[in-house]
Amino acid sequence: MIEVHGLTKRYGERVAVDDLTFTVEPGRVTGFLGPNGAGKSTTMRMILGLVRPTAGHAWVEGRPYRAFDRPLRRVGALLDADAVPGGRSAYHHLASIAASNDIARRRVGEVLDRTGLTEVARRRVGGFSLGMRQRLGIAAALLGEPGVLLFDEPVNGLDPDGVRWIRMLLRDLAAEGRTVFVSSHMMSEMALTADHVIVLGRGRVIVDTEMAEFVRDGSRGxxxxxxxxxxxxxxxxxxxxxxxxxxxxxxxxxxxxxxxxxxxxxxxxxxxxxxxxxxQGSLEEAYLRITEQEVVHRAAGAGGAAGAAGAAGAAGKGVGR
The missing domain is CATH 3.30.70 (Alpha-Beta Plaits)
Incomplete structure (x- = not known):
């Protein structure tokens, strides 16, 4: 599982993440929600050791991520689909990652097949669409057959068929007993995918509960x-x-x-x-109600739930997440 305790990150006077404590358990999909600027991406980067916390700690399977000798066998992550050398083919990109963690070469073909990229495996990544790069990032996350998976906006750029595919994939991974932690602004997809939900507002946990309970208690019925x-x-x-x-x-x-x-x-x-x-109440309605006072980046003239919808409803990555 993922255990976060007292996790804090400050940049000068600005507090990006403020004393977070929560647990992401195996065998279910946990949705990680919040307006732009709430601290979701910063939190995920601290879990993966890419950002050093000011205070607190984040452990994966009882240890800091940096303590693993071959981390991709324990933790798979997709944080930025564009972080791939454009001159490499999809196959060679994955093969180099596999070699770095002593992962069998056969896994490259298996994850290419599972993510629907077999036919374009020898094409250079620079010619891939955003949706194809997302699939490649997911393939890399699955390469070491890890027990813990983190995905930041995994449906960004996917077509409707791809969105359905990632929904089924996430649920299948959780059903296999893996820990699946997913950040997204796509409320409709999170409502169909996540079993548990953690919501951040201005760097703090404001909701940590079962999805059904959150929707029931936070929205109109x-x-x-x-x-x-x-x-x-x-x-x-x-x-x-x-x-x-x-x-x-x-x-x-x-x-x-x-x-x-x-x-x-x-x-x-x-x-x-x-x-x-x-x-029946919806996840979007419950989310907008709970985060109405937490939106950081609100357009001029926008207010209340409508303003929150504008700030939080975009599917793509936002500034300062």
């Missing part, structure tokens, strides 16, 4: 009701203890009352209903 007798229905539902809000189009958003009870009350009072639909 209500019932949408459309009726030509909306005013009368609202009075009936309010009298039963419901919280009723009128939507801009005249529909009723009803909370604190069961879906079936709403229908029963309408029937008992002879009120017509044209639509009755339970609305």
């Amino acid at each position: 209500d019932v949408l009701v459309r009726s030509p007798q909306g005013d009368a229905l609202a009075r009936v539902l309010t009298g039963e203890g419901a919280q009723v809000t009128v939507e801009p189009d005249g529909a009723l958003a009803v909370a604190e009352l069961a879906f079936t009870r709403i229908g029963e009350l309408a029937a008992a009072h002879g009120l017509v209903i044209h639509e009755l639909a339970a609305r």
